[in-house]
Structure formats: structure tokens, C-alpha cells
Amino acid sequence: MASLEIQKLRKRFGAVAAVESLDLCVGSGELVSLLGPSGCGKTTVLRILAGFERPDHGDVRLDGKRINDVPANRRNMGMVFQAYSLFPTMTARQNVEFGLRVRGVAKRVRGDKATEVLSLVRLQDHADRYPHQLSGGQQQRVALARALAFEPQVLLLDEPLSALDAKVRVEVRQEIRAIQSRLGITTVYVTHDQEEAFSISDQVAIMAAGQVQQIGTPAEIYRAPCNLFVAEFIGTVNRLEGTVADQDNVAAGPNGTKVKIPGHGWPTGAAVAVLIRPEAVKINTDTHNGALGHGLTGQITTHMFLGAITRVAIDTSLGPLMADVPSEQALMLALDSPVGVQIEPGGTRLMAP
Amino acid sequence: MAAVRGSARRRLPFWSWFWLAMAAVYLLVPLYSTLQFSLSVGPHRYGLGWYSYILHQAQFRQSFLLSLRLAVETVLISLVLMVPTVYWVHARLPRLRPVIELISVLPFVVPPIALAVGMVGLFQGVPWLISNTHLLAFAYVIQALPFTYRSLDAGMLSVDIATLTDAAQSVGASWRQTLWHVILPNLRTAMLASAFLTIAVVLGEYTISSLLLFNTFAVYMQQVGTSQAYAAAALAILSFFLTWLAMIGLFLLSRRVGYRRAVAMTR
Amino acid sequence: MARESAAPPATTAAEGSQPLGGAGEPGRRSWLVGGSRAIASWLGVVPFFAYASLFLLIPTGEIVVQAFRTPSGRFTLSNVAGLADPQALSAFEATIKVSLVTAVLGGLFGLFVAQAALRDGGAAWIRPVMVTFAGVASNFAGIPLAFAFIATLGSTGVVTQLLSRLGLHLYAHGFTIYGLFGLSITYMYFQFPLMVLIIAPALEGIRKEWREASVNCGATTRQYWRLVGLPILLPSLLGAMVLLFGNAFSAYATPYALSSGYINLVPVMIGEAVNGDLASNPQLGASLAFGMIVVIAVTVALYAVLQRRTARWLR
Numbered sequence: 001m002a003s004l005e006i007q008k009l010r011k012r013f014g015a016v017a018a019v020e021s022l023d024l025c026v027g028s029g030e031l032v033s034l035l036g037p038s039g040c041g042k043t044t045v046l047r048i049l050a051g052f053e054r055p056d057h058g059d060v061r062l063d064g065k066r067i068n069d070v071p072a073n074r075r076n077m078g079m080v081f082q083a084y085s086l087f088p089t090m091t092a093r094q095n096v097e098f099g100l101r102v103r104g105v106a107k108r109v110r111g112d113k114a115t116e117v118l119s120l121v122r123l124q125d126h127a128d129r130y131p132h133q134l135s136g137g138q139q140q141r142v143a144l145a146r147a148l149a150f151e152p153q154v155l156l157l158d159e160p161l162s163a164l165d166a167k168v169r170v171e172v173r174q175e176i177r178a179i180q181s182r183l184g185i186t187t188v189y190v191t192h193d194q195e196e197a198f199s200i201s202d203q204v205a206i207m208a209a210g211q212v213q214q215i216g217t218p219a220e221i222y223r224a225p226c227n228l229f230v231a232e233f234i235g236t237v238n239r240l241e242g243t244v245a246d247q248d249n250v251a252a253g254p255n256g257t258k259v260k261i262p263g264h265g266w267p268t269g270a271a272v273a274v275l276i277r278p279e280a281v282k283i284n285t286d287t288h289n290g291a292l293g294h295g296l297t298g299q300i301t302t303h304m305f306l307g308a309i310t311r312v313a314i315d316t317s318l319g320p321l322m323a324d325v326p327s328e329q330a331l332m333l334a335l336d337s338p339v340g341v342q343i344e345p346g347g348t349r350l351m352a353p
Numbered sequence: 354m355a356a357v358r359g360s361a362r363r364r365l366p367f368w369s370w371f372w373l374a375m376a377a378v379y380l381l382v383p384l385y386s387t388l389q390f391s392l393s394v395g396p397h398r399y400g401l402g403w404y405s406y407i408l409h410q411a412q413f414r415q416s417f418l419l420s421l422r423l424a425v426e427t428v429l430i431s432l433v434l435m436v437p438t439v440y441w442v443h444a445r446l447p448r449l450r451p452v453i454e455l456i457s458v459l460p461f462v463v464p465p466i467a468l469a470v471g472m473v474g475l476f477q478g479v480p481w482l483i484s485n486t487h488l489l490a491f492a493y494v495i496q497a498l499p500f501t502y503r504s505l506d507a508g509m510l511s512v513d514i515a516t517l518t519d520a521a522q523s524v525g526a527s528w529r530q531t532l533w534h535v536i537l538p539n540l541r542t543a544m545l546a547s548a549f550l551t552i553a554v555v556l557g558e559y560t561i562s563s564l565l566l567f568n569t570f571a572v573y574m575q576q577v578g579t580s581q582a583y584a585a586a587a588l589a590i591l592s593f594f595l596t597w598l599a600m601i602g603l604f605l606l607s608r609r610v611g612y613r614r615a616v617a618m619t620r
Numbered sequence: 621m622a623r624e625s626a627a628p629p630a631t632t633a634a635e636g637s638q639p640l641g642g643a644g645e646p647g648r649r650s651w652l653v654g655g656s657r658a659i660a661s662w663l664g665v666v667p668f669f670a671y672a673s674l675f676l677l678i679p680t681g682e683i684v685v686q687a688f689r690t691p692s693g694r695f696t697l698s699n700v701a702g703l704a705d706p707q708a709l710s711a712f713e714a715t716i717k718v719s720l721v722t723a724v725l726g727g728l729f730g731l732f733v734a735q736a737a738l739r740d741g742g743a744a745w746i747r748p749v750m751v752t753f754a755g756v757a758s759n760f761a762g763i764p765l766a767f768a769f770i771a772t773l774g775s776t777g778v779v780t781q782l783l784s785r786l787g788l789h790l791y792a793h794g795f796t797i798y799g800l801f802g803l804s805i806t807y808m809y810f811q812f813p814l815m816v817l818i819i820a821p822a823l824e825g826i827r828k829e830w831r832e833a834s835v836n837c838g839a840t841t842r843q844y845w846r847l848v849g850l851p852i853l854l855p856s857l858l859g860a861m862v863l864l865f866g867n868a869f870s871a872y873a874t875p876y877a878l879s880s881g882y883i884n885l886v887p888v889m890i891g892e893a894v895n896g897d898l899a900s901n902p903q904l905g906a907s908l909a910f911g912m913i914v915v916i917a918v919t920v921a922l923y924a925v926l927q928r929r930t931a932r933w934l935r
């Protein structure tokens with residue numbers, strides 16, 4: 001399987017810079033997601049990889065070899081589009097065989113291979129159906145089979161699940177990941193859905209304004225976002241403005257309440273953004289002040305039931321905070337009741353504002 | 354197409370330019386030839402003689418004005434007949450839509466030459482009708498029906514008739530008020546489109562008017578053509594420009610009307 | 621096909637006859653109450669049906685009736701049998717020939733032009749120019765078109781003389797604008813722009829993803845068109861050509877002006893039967909008109925069938 005390397009990629013459309021000096025490495029057999037909001041350039045990067053766009057500057061290398069000048073129909077990369085890409089006049093089987101057919105593969109060999117990949121996506125019984133007879137999820141699975149049929153070196157997916165229902169999305173993404181890791185095929189996956197990217201990727205590259213903000217494993221990015229954009233893009237976070245009081249404390253929020261973050265490493269007096277993950281905000285109905293460290297109090301304003309977790313909004317002296325609480329505990333928290341609040345230092349992070 | 358490199362995408366490949374050039378040639382050469390003929394006042398001499406000749410013919414003015422009048426009549430009758438009908442069908446009788454659609458396609462199936470046969474047969478015994486030019490306008494409405502209906506139907510579909518009607522009713526409007534104040538302003542584009550097409554069609558219509566023995570513009574043109582080829586060429590060019598003038602006139606008129614109404618509404 | 625113009629019937633692929641929901645339900649949008657509401661609903665479309673009956677349906681019925689009636693008023697099949705006369709038969713043959721040729725050639729030419737104008741990466745100004753040109757063509761169709769081609773390819777036509785100077789003497793080789801071949805060339809003037817207008821929505825309905833997916837799978841441009849593009853386009857293409865056929869078949873003004881009645885086509889023959897030299901034979905005219913309606917009804921039905929196939933996958 002091949003490794004992919006992008007160096008100093010740049011692409012402008014008229015006056016707009018879609019991609020700006022981008023570097024990216026995808027190791028052999030890895031699934032790397034390009035994650036970012038609309039307009040961040042992720043789809044452009046993918047299309048440059050596929051050969052549908054030419055970069056203004058920079059190189060694309062496959063296994064070390066520069067492929068900028070290789071036309072799109074010779075790159076041997078399978079691509080799954082967002083929607084509507086199955087050929088409507090052909091059955092699922094004929095769609096899947098297409099890549100082999102244009103390569104001149106013999107009929108019997110094509111047929112066997114098509115059956116093989118259709119079984120991989122568990123649609124061998126639907127092989128003779130036409131696209132309009134298949135559901136959205138089924139169509140995307142056929143599209144995946146078609147992309148894999150000619151055994152490409154790289155698999156490219158452009159928001160393949162965006163057009164699907166939420167439940168189907170979860171099923172299909174797991175299927176994609178299972179097939180990808182079973183075949184060990186180098187994959188680049190574009191999405192704007194953070195949960196999707198995090199659940200299936202080996203590495204995630206967060207993009208904004210045409211550049212990679214951070215690249216790392218999902219856990220790394222979640223725990224240690226390198227800048228404010230990434231921190232706020234990934235998951236939910238409480239953000240406070242503050243000033244460093246001393247080497248263990250930061251005065252944060254409108255009232256300058258002290259938050260204990262031992263050994264944070266920032267110089268005293270520095271202006272910082274304090275980021276606190278909701279799961280690091282602990283609620284204590286035992287309103288004994290000073291029981292465990294911080295001695296913050298607050299009043300519950302709203303509950304948002306999210307299933308296993310309930311997101312609780314609390315008014316504290318630090319300002320309004322969101323806390324993620326196991327729903328069973330949340331049941332016992334009455335609105336407007338005073339509670340004790342503790343911030344776990346492990347779930348906080350200081351950043352340049 | 355999509356497989357081409359970035360900068361080359363802007364430029365069209367050879368074959369595209371070839372076909373577009375062929376199309377342009379095919380459309381423009383006859384126009385040019387007609388123009389040249391119309392300016393030929395003698396062997397290798399060019400001038401506007403034929404134009405002034407035509408323009409001084411009483412028949413020219415009469416036939417053109419007749420056709421123009423018929424065009425206006427046809428547009429008015431079309432709109433007065435079709436707008437309420439299409440509205441009604443959309444708002445109250447949507448099940449009839451396929452039926453109306455079928456009828457609107459019939460003028461294609463019964464071409465003007467055939468229809469003229471039927472009309473002659475039917476109205477022959479009614480001299481006051483068959484020699485009345487208004488009969489032509491009524492026939493033209495049918496000829497234009499496919500285009501009028503399609504434009505209005507598409508226009509109604511793009512505006513949410515049901516919701517607008519409900520909204521109007523909820524504030525107490527009658528169906529006439531609803532149609533005039535609410536629906537119509539939203540249909541301006543569709544009505545204009547159908548008016549343009551109708552005018553172009555009527556100004557050039559020959560078949561029915563010649564069979565029913567009326568002297569419309571096209572009939573006059575044909576008569577000139579049998580005897581004087583060069584004058585006929587001048588006439589063809591004139592007809593071309595006059596039709597475009599009529600359409601531009603309508604366009605400008607519609608903008609003035611729109612402006613006036615906007616001003617009136619702000620009072 | 622009511623005129624040899626370039627204005628399209630403009631049926632889009634996404635069109636259907638789905639009724640809008642809700643109208644007619646009790647309590648919704650009723651300006652009258654009770655049972656009179658139902659009658660009032662139907663009253664609204666009476667003007668239209670009355671008008672269509674008077675000026676379309678009844679005259680059409682008149683044609684059918686006349687086609688089967690003797691001058692004295694009795695039912696007969698002899699008029700329709702007269703369609704088997706050599707003169708009538710040759711008229712049908714000639715008309716069908718011209719219509720078929722211009723439908724296919726005009727269709728192909730129009731397809732190439734439309735594709736050239738509408739391709740991805742094409743300039744934005746091409747579309748409005750194309751529509752304008754189509755308007756030009758539609759405007760000129762009929763009598764002026766005949767004059768234009770006489771001026772172009774007549775015996776003293778501009779192009780004829782140009783070719784003479786280049787050594788190609790058209791008329792010496794037997795070409796004439798006043799024959800079937802010349803007529804076909806003239807018809808092309810309005811056929812191919814009509815095709816452009818009709819096929820444009822279908823071309824635009826071809827999703828970019830199909831092209832890109834085929835490229836990604838390794839197909840060349842030729843393979844794409846052969847295996848993907850053309851099969852998708854085929855129903856629309858055939859449907860459009862069918863429409864073009866009907867359009868050419870119905871043309872009266874252009875062939876009449878071009879040939880002053882010398883070319884024997886069905887519409888021209890009908891005109892003669894009503895008004896002209898053919899010893900004013902309304903029965904013949906009616907049966908010819910009837911035959912014409914049958915031919916065109918078949919083509920419209922064909923078109924409808926092909927349209928339905930298109931709608932399925934160009935949605």
C-alpha cells in the first residue's frame with residue numbers, strides 16, 4: 001500500500017485562497033481525516049489528490065513519486081463522492097465493474113471481482129438493482145465497492161455520509177472503517193463532522209482557512225489542542241478570559257475568581273484563555289465549602305438531556321459554566337438549587353487568548 | 354472536461370469552438386445574405402432604395418399594424434383567459450392539472466395547417482365571424498397556448514400558491530383581490546415570457562391567416578416575395594427588426610409598470 | 621410542432637403531474653360555504669374549457685368528421701382511402717423524408733452545439749448568447765426564412781455566387797434550393813436551435829459526479845460518453861428528435877414560400893385543397909389533415925413515453 005505526501009500545496013480560485021501552504025503526510029495503510037468547517041479547503045485538497053484540480057504550487061507524492069502531472073483517470077485512486085455518483089443506467093454490479101471494464105479486464109474476471117467487493121459491503125444480493133432502487137446508505141456502499149473494485153492504492157472519500165440519515169451514518173462509517181483496516185488501504189477522508197472523524201481515524205488533520213491547524217490522533221487533539229480554534233472546534237468547551245495570578249492559580253471570569261491549575265507554566269500576569277471541558281466540571285450537592293479544593297458555588301439554570309449524559313448549565317462566580325453529568329446524577333439536581341462546583345485541573349487548559 | 358488541468362479548464366477545447374462557430378455561421382450567413390440582397394439596388398450598387406420602397410407601401414403599414422394589433426389582442430386574451438384558469442387549477446382543482454396540460458399540448462398535435470382546415474369548415478357558414486380579424490386573435494391564443502400555459506404553470510409552481518392563498522384568505526381577501534394583489538405580482542416574469550413568445554409568434558404567423566384570407570404581415574411578405582425578391586429581402590429584415598423592437602418595447606413598458614407599482618405601494 | 625420555430629415546449633425532466641396537496645378539502649380556502657362550493661370550483665375553469673372547445677376541440681372534431689363524410693353528408697371511407705393515391709402518398713413520403721432527415725441531423729448538430737455551449741468550464745456568457753440566437757432563429761422562421769435562404773443559396777444567392785467564384789458551380793451540378801435537399805437545409809435553420817433549447821435541460825441534468833466518477837475509475841472521454849453519457853442522454857435525445865420530426869412535419873409557411881407549391885408536401889397539399897389549385901376539395905384537405913394529426917399524435921405519444929424514462933434518472 002502506498003504512502004501519500006503533500007508538500008507546500010497552494011490553490012487559489014480567483015482572489016480566494018482555498019488552500020494555503022499545506023503540508024500533510026499519510027502513512028501507508030493509515031486513515032487520515034481532513035476535518036474542518038465549510039470553506040476550509042478540505043475538499044479542494046482531496047480534489048487535488050484525485051487530479052480534478054491542479055495546484056498552483058506544491059507537490060503531491062505517491063510513494064515518493066511526484067504525481068502532479070498524472071491525469072485524473074490514471075492515478076489509480078478510488079474516490080467516493082458525497083452523493084449521486086452511481087451511474088443511473090447501470091445496475092450495482094455494472095457500476096462496480098466499471099473501473100475494471102475501462103481497463104479492459106475480461107468479463108468473467110470482472111464479474112468475480114464485483115461479486116467479491118459487493119460481498120465486502122454486504123450487498124451481493126442487491127447486485128442487480130439499479131441505483132434508484134437502492135437506499136442512500138446502500139448507494140454509498142455500492143460507491144465504495146466501485147472505488148475498491150480496481151484495487152486502487154489510495155482511497156479518497158469526500159463527505160460520503162453527509163447525505164445520509166443520522167442512524168445510517170453511524171452504521172456506514174463503521175463499515176467503511178472495518179473494510180479500510182481489513183484491506184489496509186491508505187485513505188483520506190474529508191468531513192465536517194467531528195464525531196465521525198474522531199471515531200474512525202488513525203490521524204485527524206484539523207483545517208481552517210486553507211491550512212492545517214493541527215494533526216494528530218483524536219485523543220491527542222482532544223486533550224491537547226494547539227490553538228483556540230481547534231479547542232473550540234472539537235467538542236464543547238467552557239471558555240473564560242483570565243490573568244495568571246501565580247504559578248498555581250489563574251484569576252478567571254468576570255469576578256477574577258481564582259481557579260487552581262497547579263504547575264501551569266505560564267508567567268504571572270499573562271493574559272490567558274482558560275478552557276475547561278464540561279466533563280471536568282464536577283457538581284457536588286454537598287454544599288460544604290472547602291470540602292475538596294476550590295469552594296466554588298453555583299446555581300443550576302438548565303438541564304439538557306443528551307442520553308447517557310446530561311449537560312447542566314450552572315451560574316457560578318466564574319460566569320455560566322456547562323457541566324456534563326451522568327444522567328442519573330442529574331436527576332437529583334433541581335433547578336435553581338445551590339450546588340458546589342469543582343474544576344478538575346486535568347480537564348483545563350490555558351491558551352493564548 | 355473535469356479531467357483537465359486547472360488553468361486549461363478556462364479555455365474550451367477545439368471541438369467546442371468548432372461547433373459553436375458552425376452554429377454561428379449557420380445562423381448569421383442567411384441573415385447577412387438577406388441584408389445584402391435588401392441593399393442591392395442595382396448590379397454592384399448598394400443602397401436603401403428597397404427599404405424606402407417598402408416603407409412607402411400602404412399595404413406594408415396596414416398589414417404590419419394589423420399583425421401588431423393582433424399580437425396585442427392575443428397577449429391580452431391569453432393572459433385574461435389563462436392566468437385565472439391556471440391559478441384556479443393550482444389553488445382549487447389540482448386534479449385537473451393533467452387534463453389542462455393535455456389540452457395545452459394539443460396545438461402541437463393539431464398543427465395550424467390542420468386547425469385552419471377545421472376552422473374553415475366550421476365557421477364557413479358564419480360570414481360575420483370568418484371575415485372578422487378578431488377570429489385570428491382567438492385562433493392565435495390557441496397556437497400560443499402551449500407556451501403560455503407552460504410559462505404560467507412554471508411560474509405558479511415556483512410561487513407557493515397554496516400558502517399565499519391561505520395567507521390572503523386569512524386577512525379576508527376575496528379571490529379577485531387575492532389574484533390581483535397577491536398572485537399577479539409574483540407572476541410578472543412568467544407573464545412577460547409568455548407575452549414575448551406570443552408576440553414573436555403572432556408577428557410571423559402565416560398559415561392560418563393565409564388560409565382564412567386575411568392580410569397579415571406575413572401574408573403581405575409572401576405576396577411581395579412572389580414578384581420582387583429584393584424587396585422581399587428588405588421586408589424580411591424590416592420584419593426582423595420590428596419584431597425585436599416590439600419585444601424591447603414590451604420589456605421597457607414592463608419595467609416602467611413595475612416601477613410605478615413599487616412607487617405606488619410605498620405611498 | 622405548430623410552427624417551424626425554435627420556441628420549445630420546454631418540458632423539463634423533473635416535471636410531473638403531482639397535484640398540489642390540500643385544495644378542495646373541507647374548510648380550506650373556501651370562499652363559499654356548503655355544496656355550492658363544489659360547483660363554484662368547477663365554474664372557475666369553464667371559460668377555459670369553453671374556449672378550448674370552440675377554437676380547438678370542435679375544429680379538430682370538424683376535421684375528423686369531414687374526413688369521413690361525402691359532400692352530401694353521408695359517412696364514407698373513400699376520403700381516407702384517397703390517401704393511398706399516388707399524389708398523397710408521395711406527399712407523405714416526401715414530408716416524412718424531410719422531417720426525418722432534419723430531425724436526426726438537426727438533432728445531432730443541436731446536441732453538439734448545446735454540449736459545446738454548456739460544458740463545465742465554459743464561459744458564463746455563452747448561455748444567454750445561445751438563448752438569444754435561438755430567439756433569432758425562431759423569429760425568422762416561416763416566410764422570412766424562405767427569403768433568407770433564397771438570398772443565400774438561390775440561383776443568384778450570396779453563397780452560391782461566392783462558391784462560383786471559388787470554382788464550385790452549385791446550380792450547374794443540379795443543386796437547387798427549391799428542391800427537397802434545399803428545403804432540408806432551410807429547415808435545419810430552425811431545427812438545430814430548437815434542439816439546443818430542448819436538450820439543454822437534459823445536458824444540465826447530467827450530474828458532474830457521473831463524469832468525475834467515471835474519470836476516477838479510469839475512463840477516457842470517449843469511454844465516458846460511450847458507456848455513461850450517451851446511455852443517460854439517449855431517451856432525451858430520441859424524445860427531442862421526435863419533437864423535431866413533428867415540428868418539421870407541420871411546417872407550412874416555409875415550404876410554401878420556398879417552392880410556391882411546387883414541392884409536394886402534406887401541409888402544402890392541405891393548403892391547396894382548401895384554398896388553392898387542387899379544385900377546392902375540402903374532403904381531401906380534411907383527410908390529409910386527419911392523416912397528419914395521426915402521424916403527429918403518434919410522435920407525441922412516443923415523446924411522452926421517452927420523457928418518462930428520462931425523468932426517472934435525471935431527477
